[in-house]
Amino acid sequence: AQSVTQPDIHITVSEGASLELRCNYSYGATPYLFWYVQSPGQGLQLLLKYFSGDTLVQGIKGFEAEFKRSQSSFNLRKPSVHWSDAAEYFCAVGARAAGNKLTFGGGTRVLVKP
Amino acid sequence: DTGVSQNPRHKITKRGQNVTFRCDPISEHNRLYWYRQTLGQGPEFLTYFQNEAQLEKSRLLSDRFSAERPKGSFSTLEIQRTEQGDSAMYLCASSQQGLETQYFGPGTRLLVL
Numbered sequence: 001a002q003s004v005t006q007p008d009i010h011i012t013v014s015e016g017a018s019l020e021l022r023c024n025y026s027y028g029a030t031p032y033l034f035w036y037v038q039s040p041g042q043g044l045q046l047l048l049k050y051f052s053g054d055t056l057v058q059g060i061k062g063f064e065a066e067f068k069r070s071q072s073s074f075n076l077r078k079p080s081v082h083w084s085d086a087a088e089y090f091c092a093v094g095a096r097a098a099g100n101k102l103t104f105g106g107g108t109r110v111l112v113k114p
Numbered sequence: 115d116t117g118v119s120q121n122p123r124h125k126i127t128k129r130g131q132n133v134t135f136r137c138d139p140i141s142e143h144n145r146l147y148w149y150r151q152t153l154g155q156g157p158e159f160l161t162y163f164q165n166e167a168q169l170e171k172s173r174l175l176s177d178r179f180s181a182e183r184p185k186g187s188f189s190t191l192e193i194q195r196t197e198q199g200d201s202a203m204y205l206c207a208s209s210q211q212g213l214e215t216q217y218f219g220p221g222t223r224l225l226v227l
Contacts, residue, residue, distance in 0.1 A: 004156075032214055043118075043205060044157070044218040051214065090156050099170050100214050101147065102207075104156030 002027045002093050006105035013081050014113045021076040021108050023091030032094040033074040034102065035065055039087045047089075050074060061085070086112040116140075118219035120206050126225045127196055134192045135222045139208030146189050147216060148181055150174065151203040163189060164211060196226045 003026040013019050025031060032051050036044040048059025055067040065076045074091060088109045092102040119138045127133050139146050144165050149157035160179070161171045165186040175181075178196075183189040193200055203223050207216040 034215075036218070041223070043120075043220040044207075046215065046217065049215055092156075094214065094216075096214070099162055099164075100145070100209065100216070101159045101162055101170065102149075102157070102216060103159070106156050107154075 002031070002095065002103040004091050004093050004103055004105035006089075006091055006108050008108045009106070010109045010111065012111045012113060015083050016080050019076075019078045019081045019085070019110065021089050021091075021110070023074045023076065023105060024072050025074065025091070025093045026072065027093055027095060029095060029097065032096075032100070033065075033067060034092040034094065035059065035063070035074075035076050036090045036092060037061075037087050038090065038107075044090065047076070081110075081112055083112045083114065086110055118206055118208050118217055120204075120219040120222050122222060123220060124223050124225075126227065128227050129196060129198060131196055132192065132194045133196060133224065134190055135204055135206075135224075136188060136190050137206030137208075137219060138188045139206070140217060141187075143208035143210050143217075144186065145209045145211055145216075146183055147207040147209070148189070148191055149205040149207065151205055151221070152201075157205055160191075193224075196224075198226045200224060201226045 005024045035047040091105045094102045147162040148160040151157040163183040203221045205221045207218045209216045
């Protein structure tokens with residue numbers, strides 16, 4: 001069965017500082033990996049995805065993520081955080097064999113200090 | 115491309131009542147997914163359709179829940195005899211088979227009193 005762990009429930013970062021959100025997954029085959037962002041009371045917006053190929057993927061809003069198969073990780077990074085990045089971030093794993101249904105982590109809430 | 119839409123956005127009901135939610139996917143997408151998200155948690159898969167066929171249902175989907183996608187376009191999710199534990203955000207997503215990326219709607223927030 002697929003599973004996703006986001007070890008950090010909350011992260012507080014100063015505006016302009018760098019941000020890294022951790023994601024570890026468990027899946028028997030090569031997964032599809034996603035990061036979504038959710039503002040309060042809203043749906044999920046796709047930030048980036050990894051299917052295959054280059055393990056460093058670029059997304060929207062200046063985010064990037066790196067797939068490390070040996071560590072079963074897919075960490076999200078941003079070099080310089082803006083106040084508008086305050087939100088909840090979800091890592092998800094999907095697999096074609098499972099109808100591409102997504103399994104989500106518990107989320108990391110990011111607070112941005114001025 | 116107008117995105118995934120869901121109606122209503124909010125629903126307050128009394129325990130024991132039935133509620134129905136609607137999801138309109140992106141027009142060319144043949145797959146449609148329903149998820150449930152409780153406060154402070156990540157979304158959990160409920161069910162998905164490929165065209166009009168319901169291909170998988172989670173064990174979370176008790177017999178009080180039913181989902182349909184009669185013409186392979188919009189979908190409805192009905193909850194009968196609602197319970198307080200059904201209070202959650204219900205999210206719909208759609209994708210095109212073979213392209214694997216799911217796009218989410220804004221969700222329907224249900225509160226059962």
